[in-house]
Amino acid sequence: MESDEDDFVFFGTPIEREEDTISRKKKSISEASGQLRTLAPWKQEVRDEEGRRRFHGAFSGGFSAGYFNTVGSKEGWTPQTFTSSRKKRAEIKQQDLSNFLDDDEKAELEGNSLGTSMQFDTFGFTAAEIARKQSEKEQNERPSAIPGPAPDELVLPATDPIGVRLMLKMGWRRGQSVKSSKSTHYDARREARKAFLALAGLKDAEVEDASETAAELPIDDVIQLQKSTPVYVLNPKKDMYGLGYDPFKGAPEFRENKRPHLPGNKESGTKRLLLKKEGLFSFKSRNVAPGFGIGALEELDAEDEDVYASGYDFEAFVEEEESEEPTRLTIEDKKKSSSKEHGILPGFKAASNSDYQSERFDPPVVPKDFVPHHKFPATLEVNQKLTEVPPSEVPPPMDNNLKVLIEGVATLVARCGTLFEELSREKNQSNPLFDFLNGGNGHDYYKRKLWEARQKHCYTSKPLLNEKIAPNTQTMTAETRGNILGEKPLNRTAKDLKPVVPATNDFNLQFHLSDTFTEPASFVEPTEIAKPFQHDAAKQERFEQYLKEKYHGGLRTIDAGGSSKMSEAARARERLEFEAAAGAITQGKWGKESQLSGQQILGASAGLGLQFTSGGSEACIIINTVSQAEETIKKSIFPKREEFQWRPALLLCKRFDLIDPYMGKPPPPPRLRSKLDSLIFMPDYIKSSTEERSAISSPQLDEKRRTNVMDAEDKVEVENVEAENVERPVDLYKAIFSDDSDDEEETINFNQHDDPTKKIEAANTTLSRLMADDFLESLGKELGLEVPPDQPYQLPQATQKATVQDISQKYEPIDSASHKTTDTQITKELNHEIMKKEIKIKQYDSSSDDGKGRKRSKRVYDSTDDLSDGYRDRHSSSRHKERKKEHRKHSKHRHHESPSRSRHSGHKGYRDSKKDKKTRRD
Amino acid sequence: MSAEDLPKNEANVLKGHEGAVLTARFNRDGNYCLSGGKDRTIRLWNPHRGIHIKTYKSHGREVRDVHVTPDNSKICSCGGDRQVFYWDVSTGRVIRKFRGHDSEVNAVKFNEYASVVVSAGYDRSLRAWDCRSHSTEPIQIIDTFLDSVMSVCLTKTEIIAGSVDGTVRTFDIRIGRELSDDLGQPVNCISLSNDGNCVLASCLDSTLRLLDRTTGELLQEYKGHTCKSFKMDCCLTNSDAHVVGGSEDGRLFFWDLVDASVVSSFRAHSSVASFSLFLYT
Structure with missing residues (x-):
């Protein structure tokens, strides 16, 4: 009985209950004696294989039913409480069958399920490890008859490679170096070979080819249980190749070249390797020098040879070489090619006559008149630009906007180079307005303008060169001449147009952005065209004077805008009139109104909010046109989009069922009131x-x-x-x-x-x-x-x-x-x-x-x-x-x-x- | 809907208001119609049969705007008495009155869940009121407008409002930003396209402007009608194919959405008509 109980494996803490133990005893007794059948059904107890009473149901189990055996509480199943709040969302628990199973049932179920097992452990590593651990545990738990740690061989599953298993069969034991009795009769031969090798100077013939699995062979015949040193200790891996990869597999000759660069284990390696050559398990001894004879066991395996791999390996090697020491390699190569004394690869013979002869060329002859001084192409360009035939004068296109655009682009191109032209061409490919770049409408005009602008640019940017170049240019326009002579262009009206331009043609904006924007020549339209006060010569004169002064800038003369005879009020009125007229002229240009009569200007001025000028019905029309122009301006401005930060209230977000974007952030500073607001x-x-x-x-x-x-x-x-x-x-x-x-x-x-x-x-x-x-x-x-x-x-x-x-x-x-x-x-x-x-x-x-x-x-x-x-x-x-x-x-x-x-x-x-x-x- | 299918004849005349009608709105499914006017009442109609169903009286002054929840259970209205009324449709009682606007309230709208009423006032502010709680204080006051706010539209995440200061402002609750599209002209009424990508703004320069909401770009302008001093409603048809707008001469205009041509126009009212149309066909 007692020994029986000892054999039970107990899980968890045992419950010390007399009744339990008694009943269990009883049960085992009855089972043994087959008395169970005789008991009344209500006295019978169903037990699992471990002797635990099984759960019968809520009403049949008595005191301990559903408590000790199955569910974790006295009351049976504890109802779950479901709580979920906004902050703490309840996770939806996925219940599956295992939640309702006892562990024995689970075990049963697991029999049907797929899982990994030790049996098919490919590398045999984890399984062996687990087995060893388990055995150790067992050993700790139970004192065995054999003292000391259990030998690994006994515990390890049969996942060793077949070779090891074979060796084990042959009597080899783990941790023991292999000693073969057969090797003894090779001794003499080995000695001879050693001598030869020494002669040939191939001292460290093959370090690498020490096989990974094979252990070393001792020279002497003493049979000695020697702990084998793991190979990785002897031959530490120093390259970056993958495990087991041998770059010199097909061409062992190159190994020699490689070796000198590899530091360390030269000395220790030599002896060992030489010995190794005769080793029983050194099956990879491929680098057999010719003339040394091949032993029965040293033969190359035909299967091991990879015919196709050699080329690749060679390449890999060369690359490696080069990357390591390129200079040295080249030097060596040279040496090899020129002098055939040494450095010849083993297995190769130096050719008696080489096909390859490096051809040598003489350095180019420097011309005698060569002056080592670099000339910059800028002057060249200028020269070329100026000498190139100017495109013929072309009338500007009808569309005023287009004209302005062309001029703007031309100026910019002249300034920034053709790169800009290409850029803008690329950018505006789809824009019909920019057709002139691709030879469309207005291309000729563009060409002309570009030429003009270039010339201008050259002159302005390189004034020093002008003296030189000027004589070269035979075809000189009035404009260029004016430029050279430093004349001021007449038509400074362009300046005034500037503010209007961005409003009407917003595509021009980018051009205006460059602060050094020079007004294209065509802006310069003679002011004589606009003579709004033709009927009054004196007035017209004054108007011109006014214009001149206006565009001249600076202080006005005292009698500006009116004769001295005029009264103060009249003069002021006239000034306003002039201003309006000037404005109308510019507007007329832009708004495609070439001619404005004096009256119209009066009207325009009235439209501008000057109440003292009399405006007739004509004026009204003008106002309309003006307002139309304004409208177009407006259209281009509006709609105007602005973006501000706005903080929605928390409750608002809640009601809209959205997350507050500013949750936890401090309130934004109050927005500054705009000027309009304060107005x-x-x-x-x-x-x-x-x-x-x-x-x-x-x-x-x-x-x-x-x-x-x-x-x-x-x-x-x-x-x-x-x-x-x-x-x-x-x-x-x-x-x-x-x-x-x-x-x-x-x-x-x-x-x-x-x-x-x-x-x-x-x-x-x-x-x-x-x-x-x-x-x-x-x-x-x-x-x-x-x-x-x-x-x-x-x-x-x-x-x-x-x-x-x-x-x-x-x-x-x-x-x-x-x-x-x-x-x-x-x-x-x-x-x-x-x-x-x-x-x-x-x-x-x-x-x-x-x-x-x-x-x-x-x-x-x-x-x-x-x-x-x-x-x-x-x-x-x-x-x-x-x-x-x-x-x-x-x-x-x-x-x-x-x-x-x-x-x-x-x-x-x-x-x-x-x-x-x-x-x-x- | 092609041009031929556009309504030309009046289907029914809903008579009952004792004074000018300032607003008329369909409910969501188009089966009912609510109107408010200067007689301080809101009236519920069945426009298809021309039946007057109910009258809601409580406003102290004229009713300027009215809106009904998607489930037809509640109404909100506003008007000259500076309050926003929250009604129960069936009983006809006022559930809540939201006070807070400093002057007349021009427009009012429910949000998607009928939990918030947003009102636009002459006091240059938008106010959001909570229908769920018993608070009569506004949840939020938006007072970045420079002038009277005339019209408001709500999406699921945004509040869009047009103001006399010429701006259409979009308040994105989700991102927490305000987009202001300055049109340069006083905005009378705004209306969302059915796909929600465009907003139609009726300006006081007798122009309807269609804006792209994402970029703020002006897509199209619709002209031909007169709208210079009255609040005239505008909207898009259900198929977004046409733009509908009222004119101060009592005419109703239909424009083609894309090429802005007047498809049809007819005299709908004898005098200035401030009307609201939401076509459900």
Whole structure:
């Protein structure tokens, strides 16, 4: 029993359960005795071959069913939970049959499946390795009867090569060098051969041919178990050939040449190899020197010889040689060919007469007049270019665009060389516009232009050469002559055309890109063609003068653009006319309008937005044409594509079911507003800036302004400058309308320094306000204390310097002092016209206030002037309300001042008269 | 569809609006039609039988644009009351109102999944609203436009909008970039070709321009109609063979897509017609 149990192989940790062991015992007993059949079916237990109880099903297994034997838990199968989130996607588990099988079942199944086995291990390596390992393991586990490590031979599977197996059969053992008894009777012969070899100087005849498998043979006859040294130790692989490849297989003679270059193992190799030659297993001894006789065992195998491989090998060798030491090889070759003493390949005989004789040539004879100095071809080219026959003058093609294009290309070609021509020809093969390059439309013209441009280029780029070359060129055009003489071409109009060109013909753009673009000669059309002011000779003259100056550049003369007799306005008008005409001329050229009458030009100028020129119906046509031209320009510009970065919101990406392209990246910097953008905001900005100005105006400043109205405007200007940097207020409308107490006074005040029409307008609104009775009352009170309108001018400068704190104190003396004058003025004004008086009243009114933010009010009016009526209504009504409040305030304020109060009564008369007037007017 | 097959006669007149009709849109399959007008209502029609099905009232001002989801369950609309309304079709109730535009809303569209409404406003902005959450705040505000945004189109990955500043801007959500195609003329209405490669822009210089979307190239211009001050809709026919556009004289123009010749034009309305057509034939 005990020994039986020992023989069991246990996997995993055994479960110490008494019942188990007992039942297992029982089972084995019963099995042995065949009692199993006698047991009741519910007591029977099905067991596998290892004695484990098998799973019967969920209800039949009792306590341990499905737990100890099969599934890994007490509860049986654990239901899988499926969780999948956006971040952590659940992988779809591919279940297969093996997931549901016990390992014994799996083993069963594996019997049917394909797999690798040791049996067919080609190299026998892995299998042997595995077997050895296994045996070692086994040995460790189980002490064997034989002490020490198990011999490899016993464990290794029979995957050794057949030769080894044969040898093993013959009595050879692994790790032992081969010693053959047969070799003994070859000894004498071997000795003789050794001597011969020494004589022949073939000391190291064959290192390489030591066979890989064969072991060395000891010389002596002592039978000795000698551990064989692995061949790879003896002959380390030093070349880059593949394993087992022998480049000298077919031509062992070359091995000799190869050898000297191979360093190392020369000495040790010699002896060994010589011995080896007679070795039993040295079957590859191919390099048998002639005349030495061949032993029975040393014969060349016919099968081993590869007839066809030799050539290749030779080549390989030579190549190798050359790459290693080419100089040496060539030297050697020479030597070999010239002197036949040594270095002859073994197996070869030097030829008595060589077919090959190297032919020698004399060096070329240098001519006597040769000067070792290189002449550069540039001059040559120039010469050639200039001497070549110029193509005949050809009229330019009808199409203006084409003409321009041709000229542009010609200039560029002259500048950059014919390479450019070829390039552009290649590039624009499909473009019909470039047909002239290939001899199509306009080819002749192109030729001519090219020639011209070349000449020009030569002259301009090599002015020094000109003196030399000039006499050579008999056919000299006026143009070239002009160039030589340094004349300025007449037609500088081309300069003006430049900006127009890229707009109309965008294909020209590339030509304009080169900064050194010279205007082609044909641009130069005499300005005489365009005489827009033919009917007025004087004017035409002036126009020409203007043109000349325009294209001359630099400063204009004083009387430019008009005679001195003309008035300033007329001169300005004429200047504009001329400009328009000049523009029209260029446009006419480009827009295929060769002739423009003076009137048309006038029209054109009108079309350009100059309102003072009279434009008839003709002008309209011109405008149309101009606008058409503009349209074409536009067409070429638009649509214009721009690309910006744009960051979509995360949620937006989510809703569009897209991945946020900027996930995890910091937010991009805000895009710079374009100029156009700021332009659109312009009105807003102006408003706001005015607001700022008012906002920053300190009370002190306002006070000053109140007292010194004349200076006010200047100060505003100063402030304007200051205000530029101030931030924009939060809400424009709030700023305008919420603080009405300030506004109100100022809106009225603003009339003081504004044009009469606005005054009247404002007066009307004020008048309506005046209707209210209570207002009139308070006004009367106020008037008693008020500063007269003209007063500010006369005020002492001290007031201006007053600080904010004493402003209120200063009011009083001023008011009281000036009061009398006010009275007299008022009475005087009573006789005036109603309208005027009202304005004046308004003025009093405004001046009565402490003048805070007066400037703002003016601004506000400016800005609100263009606002809609609705706004104004609102404004005025609120103003009205505020006004009432304020007057009450004022009156309160005045109440504790006895001198002023006394005056109130004194003014009753005025107030009454005013009332009267009102009623009268009503 | 050849030129002969182009519609010439009116099939039905849908009468019911008590004022100018500003917009009319088919649903996706072309069986129903929605219209909105100055009478502050949206009306649902069966255009084939000429039946008025339902009226949606809640707008405070005129209805300028309306769009229906692909599944016909929801409507979004916008108009002069600066709000975008999100309706339930069957009950006729407003599910949500999206406030945020500073002025009138010119155009509105659902995205492919009907989860986002994108609106284009006079306040120079595009706003994207979320239909899924209860938030009434816009998901995103695009305010790179320089002037009123008149029309908007959505693809699966892009928002395309035309503005009075003369640009057609494409906002690619996938790449995160904005392409601005400046046409130089105020853009009134844009419409995508059915293959999605081109965009048709109606400009206020009485020209329809067909742009290649990938390169921004101007492919063709269609002229002959008048469109100078009103918002006139334009679109391509289902086969992308013809371009349809309205004219301010009440005429309807059909151009050949390729050679831009006026194939047919006829008087469809007695006065200025601001119309929308999506042909489903």
